[in-house]
């Protein structure tokens with residue numbers, strides 16, 4: 001087996017523990033089936049691309065992006081955990097190069113992102129299937145958004161992991177980032193209905209681009225705006241990945 | 254060919270010369286002890302030898318490979334137990350061994366076989382299903398050392414591996430390493446405990462403030478540096494009883510006074526003390542007081558340094 005695959009194997013073993021997987025399914029389940037349906041008395045539906053979509057269906061598709069972010073922020077912490085538990089030094093004293101370590105982390109993050117996106121697609125499918133209009137053209141878009149988004153959030157978490165040394169600071173930064181990204185996005189509500197400033201703020205958030213692309217892919221209606229968002233997403237992801245890789249290769253031992 | 258050959262190896266952190274132009278030569282099959290007190294530069298040296306950090310200057314050849322040019326080639330052939338604990342918190346003991354084997358490319362069957370044997374050898378069989386994060390520090394340390402034997406290697410580095418282990422586990426580990434050394438594995442072992450280096454190693458280098466003070470066989474070093482240590486015990490029993498009980502133990506003098514007091518004077522008083530205690534227990538003699546005038550390595554160093562700086566200024 002290639003060294004990178006051996007590291008990915010180990011990363012997945014460590015990341016995909018039952019607790020993590022249950023959380024990855026349970027949390028969105030509660031969101032879609034409790035919050036989503038409970039809100040239907042307040043939110044009769046959302047107009048998406050000129051068509052009526054139920055709120056649970058809207059939310060379920062948003063949760064795919066949300067779950068990608070949630071899981072890849074966590075798996076981006078591999079390097080944080082490895083440093084805290086001495087595994088980074090241990091691996092670096094073994095038959096691996098730093099570049100292999102970085103690559104393995106990114107592959108792990110991408111895999112985890114795809115797995116958690118798949119989980120929500122599976123769980124949420126009954127809710128959004130009525131409005132779904134998949135085509136062979138939209139599925140690559142969904143996969144692309146999922147992978148690019150994974151790299152973006154995984155890199156972001158890796159950067160935070162390498163910059164911060166105290167647990168307290170680390171937790172504050174990670175949680176604040178998470179809450180801001182999650183709620184100042186179109187995952188839970190459409191940008192159009194929000195107060196003007198806030199709605200605009202949603203578009204400074206990469207989660208919005210991911211969610212928009214995934215929704216466009218699922219409900220049909222890939223507009224030019226989605227392509228612009230995809231381009232922005234790719235650019236941000238590439239930049240963050242380069243920065244993360246640089247930082248990870250410079251971590252002191 | 255030398256296993257480790259370092260010349261004028263140095264590492265500076267700002268103004269701190271953590272390691273200052275040291276030369277090392279370790280022959281194949283040797284157990285080499287690297288002895289020094291806290292902050293002496295042991296870990297920094299091990300990190301350079303294992304290619305984790307780059308020396309500020311000097312040259313380094315490990316197993317015939319230029320370690321500064323081809324660090325990965327070196328790392329493929331060495332085992333490393335660092336001073337810092339390293340573990341996967343959520344994996345079980347068994348799983349962390351087999352996963353580590355996988356990471357070294359050991360085939361599945363072989364990996365399971367080795368894990369079984371190591372869990373037995375390191376007394377981990379009962380803990381096999383326990384997660385690393387639920388282990389005590391000493392247990393975790395045992396897993397960390399055992400894990401390193403999952404893969405083949407030509408040279409093993411251990412940085413104070415006995416810290417956190419109880420005396421029995423300490424001895425077992427030293428015996429295990431001794432056996433490995435006897436079967437041809439080259440070992441580079443750091444410690445601040447003289448008796449450990451003495452027990453395990455064929456050769457010892459003593460490092461202080463980044464410089465090697467002395468390098469020789471344990472016997473020769475002890476002659477040079479090892480002042481005798483004194484342990485005194487007081488008992489409630491009368492002289493005669495104590496004297497009879499302890500008859501025949503070397504380096505052990507019974508004095509009369511208010512209850513017999515026993516004085517052990519030796520370079521290795523720990524071993525004698527064990528014997529004295531067990532004889533006292535057998536004879537039902539109670540101990541009232543124990544005091545040690547220990548000439549630890551620390552003391553020797555302090556003295557050496559004091560001497561050295563004394564002669565510099567004076």
Ligand SMILES: Nc1ncnc2c1ncn2[C@@H]1O[C@H](COP(=O)(O)OP(=O)(O)O)[C@@H](O)[C@H]1O
Nearest residue numbers: 266269271289290291292293294295296297298
């Ligand atoms: N990363 C580092 N940055 C700055 N100083 C360091 C670093 N690592 C070690 N040192 C210093 O180098 C000296 C040797 O440390 P170390 O090699 O850890 O000693 P030992 O392992 O013998 O206890 C100490 O003075 C220590 O403070």
Ligand SMILES: [Mg+2]
Nearest residue numbers: 295296297336
């Ligand atoms: Mg040290």
